[in-house]
Amino acid sequence: MFRFQYGVTTKASRKLTWEVFSNWRRWNEFANVSGDMNWREGRPWEAGSRLEIEVREPVKTVVSHVITNCQPGHKVGWIDHALGV
Numbered sequence: 001m002f003r004f005q006y007g008v009t010t011k012a013s014r015k016l017t018w019e020v021f022s023n024w025r026r027w028n029e030f031a032n033v034s035g036d037m038n039w040r041e042g043r044p045w046e047a048g049s050r051l052e053i054e055v056r057e058p059v060k061t062v063v064s065h066v067i068t069n070c071q072p073g074h075k076v077g078w079i080d081h082a083l084g085v
Contacts, residue, residue: 014073022072024051033057045070055082 010017020026022045028034035054042049051065061082069077 018073021076027053040064042067045072045076051078059083 012020024037024044027037033056035056037051037053040050040052044051045067047067047069049067051067053063053065055061055063063080063082065078065080067076067078069075
């Protein structure tokens with residue numbers, strides 16, 4: 001099974017980092033490969049909720065992030081589904 005893990009280090013406070021990251025409506029300002037984004041199931045950032053993101057490049061598709069774990073200001077985990085995978 002393929003596993004991908006990604007981490008980011010910042011000098012910003014945890015509070016500010018979470019405020020920026022959790023505002024998914026602004027993600028397009030940081031990653032212009034994204035299109036529409038909508039929560040399809042559950043409440044944002046709760047385990048089991050689902051965020052669908054339209055990806056424009058390199059292949060146009062919709063990625064579904066299923067939130068597996070969320071500890072605001074500490075970590076977020078999700079499983080992605082796209083292109084039938």
